[in-house]
Amino acid sequence: MAGGDTRKGAKAERTAAPHLPVARVLVEVPLPAHLDRPFDYLLPDRLDGAAVPGCRVRVRFSGKLVDGFLLERRESSDFKGSLLWVERVHSPEPVLSPELLELARAVAARYGGMLSDVVRLAIPPRQAKVEKEAPSEPVPPPARPSGEAWAVYQHGGSFLDAVHAGRTARAVWQALPGEDWPTRLAEAAATAASAGRGAVIVVPDHRDVQRLHAACAELVGDDGVVALVSDLGPAERYRRWLSVLRGRTRVVVGTRAAMFAPVRDLGLAVVWDDGDDLHSYPQVPYPHARDVLTHRAHASGAALVVGGFARTAEAALLVQSGWAREIVAHRDQVRAAAPRVTAIGEDDTQLARDPAARAARLPSVAFEAARAALRAGAPVLVQVPRRGYVPALACGDCRESARCRRCAGPLALPGGTEDGAPKPAACRWCGAAEAAFRCPSCGSRRLRAVAVGAGRTAEELGRAFSGVAVRTSGGGEVLESVPAGPALVVCTPGAEPVAEGGYGAALLLDGRTLLSRPELRASEQALRLWFAAAGMVRPAKDGGRVVVMADSSLQQVQALVRWDPAWFAALELAGREELGFPPAKRVAAVDGTPEAIESLLEVVEMPATGEVLGPVPIGEVDEEGNSERERVLVRVERTEGRALATALHEAQAVRAARKAAELQVRLDPLELL
Structure with a gap:
């Protein structure tokens, strides 16, 4: 619907199109949830030929000229007042095709979002000069590959x-x-x-x-x-x-x-x-x-x-x-194509006798695997879960996390030197140096690394394997590929470059760091990253070795050793079903102020199987355990996922009409904790 045209000097001489004069338009402006619908406009006869469903148009909305998409044309409108006019058709190019419109509606319905937000993601901004370029002929179909x-x-x-x-x-x-x-x-x-x-x-x-x-x-x-x-x-x-x-x-x-x-x-x-x-x-x-x-x-x-x-x-x-x-x-x-995988726990007694290898936290098995690959003229991949030098520190005696005395942020070693000496520990939040650390729990002044970053690992490996080129990949400097030949490639997960001829070995360090993250998908993500790295290693028959520093009794590690990701995925799915988490159930995470969350729960019409978990504080918590923002989880049976999305969208519309505080609503988010 659209409001009446009450502007002075409205163009009364305009004539509506003789056929299907009502244009239903999706305006391209951010709207509150209660206005998530198309609006009707009158189409003048001068635009009759160019106004095709899916084209971009220019209309007046809330007193301003805005862009929009013409969804369809109708003979009449359900709106009883006077309709505003379509001011312009940018181009007869039907960029919002019927298939794309259906997809956008389906995505909005699944995630409880607004159609305009999905269309904004699906269609890039218009470039008039490009649109006017002569279209090229379709490319002929290729020959079918053998496969x-x-x-x-x-x-x-x-x-x-x-x-x-x-x-x-x-x-x-x-x-x-x-x-x-x-x-x-x-x-x-x-x-x-x-x-x-x-x-x-x-x-x-x-x-x-x-x-x-x-x-x-x-x-x-x-x-x-x-x-x-x-x-x-x-x-x-x-x-x-x-x-x-x-x-x-x-x-x-x-x-x-x-x-x-x-x-x-x-x-x-x-x-x-x-x-x-x-x-x-x-x-x-x-x-x-x-x-x-x-x-x-x-x-x-x-x-x-x-x-x-x-x-x-x-x-x-x-x-x-x-x-x-x-x-x-x-x-x-699978066995013929897979490398040999060995799991080594992160026990200090397993470290190599070589002092440099010990500093790099290399077990003797990993050290020998790397040396064998390098002797064979192949590169070695070293996967380190974190960037930086030493991004996490703890007390060397009681293992309590090392915190800044000023802001309670985590301490880390930045790497590099200052006046010829290594830089002292510094806070990762406020940046303040901490040269005289004292543990508040036991009084110890000793610090130990909870996790060592890729930068420090590359430095130590350079000492352990003197004369071997060391390359790093991660952060803002990700390598696309590395040539064949002996080299150590130290990278963060997901930044592994492709090696010509494959890697001779892969060392997957700090497995505990990946597995111990407080996330629902931590195990799944760790195994995915391990498989991605191990999949770049040569087969065992060609000398390929993978050494993962993690307890061999863990199911994730066993899946890697046996190269059986389907087995672990089935176990993971069974665990999600038992716990009632995605994908076994549909879950919505709602973040906002305590008052905003409470107002949402008051108006939402929950599906029959709806269950509310929380709220719990997120972010900084005061001495009384309160926080400015909270999170509540709402979960339902998978068959009622669409009903949950609709209920949350309608509740947001009610709150938007009341001009209530905004909330962030995500269905099946990757992170629940």
């Missing part, structure tokens, strides 16, 4: 046949260790393109996009694939996006924004490494690429691949429910 490498996996060949034939096929793909996954996914995308259908492949970061784009270009040609990533300029991003919308390009690769790519006749949707938190959009309503692509595949009948070296509980649920099938290799093929 012989997929035959190694059970159901791999039949899956590609289904993709080519346009049949519904949903799969959870367990990639073999050392698998050239960009080429395998490119073969699947080219199979869909060879049949005249489109493909969307979403990967975590730009390094993956570069590898995948190169692999796809070899099979479908440079013009047959586009990469959609955030670091493109506005004009180039819109140019590539339009080439997909207009049907010129069939294959799209990219990071999380590519999940909305308007591919025509979608035949294949792929998400690689779905456990990476980069797949979750950090803007409202916080959609996840896996869930969006799962809906797209279901709605369009397209094939779906959820792939990776590891497996998430969400992917395990797809298999357990029968909605998707496994694509896995036989166990003998």
Whole structure:
């Protein structure tokens, strides 16, 4: 609906379009939840030909001219007052296609968000000059690749046949260790393109996009694939996006924004490494690429691949429910492709006798594995959970966390020297140096490292392996690849560069640090990061070794030793079901002031299985245990997830109409604690 046109000098001479004169418009402005709906406007006859559903228009809203999308045209409006006029049609280009509109509505409904917020994520800003460029001819379909490498996996060949034939096929793909996954996914995308259908492949970061784009270009040609990533300029991003919308390009690769790519006749949707938190959009309503692509595949009948070296509980649920099938290799093929994995507990008695290796916290087994790989002329990967020098300190006697006397922040060693001496410990919050530490619990002046960062590890390894090149990757300096040859590559998780010919060994340090994080998904994330690193190591028959510093009795470690991520994912899913956490149940996390949370709970109409957990304080807590912000969890059975999203959205609308304080609402957030 729209308000009446009461402005002085309104253009009474305007004539409405003779056919379907009412334009239903989604305005492109931030709106409170109670105004989450399209508004009706009158369409003048001069814009009749250009005003097609999906085009961008200019309308007056709250006294200001704003942009919007024309959703549909109607003969009449339910609004009883006078309608305002559509002022302009920017372009007859139907950028909000019916398929994209349906997807945006579905995503908004799933996450309890607003349609305008989803559309803003899905459609890039308009670039008029790009839109006026002459459209290119569609790229001819490529030849179908052989796909012989997929035959190694059970159901791999039949899956590609289904993709080519346009049949519904949903799969959870367990990639073999050392698998050239960009080429395998490119073969699947080219199979869909060879049949005249489109493909969307979403990967975590730009390094993956570069590898995948190169692999796809070899099979479908440079013009047959586009990469959609955030670091493109506005004009180039819109140019590539339009080439997909207009049907010129069939294959799209990219990071999380590519999940909305308007591919025509979608035949294949792929998400690689779905456990990476980069797949979750950090803007409202916080959609996840896996869930969006799962809906797209279901709605369009397209094939779906959820792939990776590891497996998430969400992917395990797809298999357990029968909605998707496994694509896995036989166990003998897994054993042949996997490196030898050894687990060593973080006990000081296991450290190598070499003083330099002891300083680098290397067990004798890891030290020997690295030396053997270097002698064979292969690089060695060293994974360290944290950046920096020594990012966490504790009392050397009682092991109590070392805190700043001024602000109670955590103490750390920054690295480097000052006047020829190592810099003293400093607070990570306020930056104040702490040269005379005294433990408030036991009075000790000794400090010990709780976790040692990549910088300190690289420094110590350089001493332990003199004459060997040491490279670091992480933070703002992430290496794309490293050449073959002896070298030590020290990196943080997720920043592992690709090694030519594979790594001879991988040392996974400080396993306890990864596993002990106070998060629901800590175990799953640790195993995912380990598998990603171990998957870059040569097979055991070629001397490949992986040494993980963690207790071998842990289930996560056993899954790595046996190279069986599906087994651990099933255990993780069973544990989530017992605890009542995602994906077994739908959970909403609501953050805000205590008063705002209380007002929400008063108006929300909870589904029948709704259960409220909390509230609990988040952030800083005063002496009485109170905090300015709190969090409450609301969980329901999975079948009532849509009802929970609707209930929270409607409750937010009621509060917005009352101009109540804002809340942050996230459904199935990655972090619950």
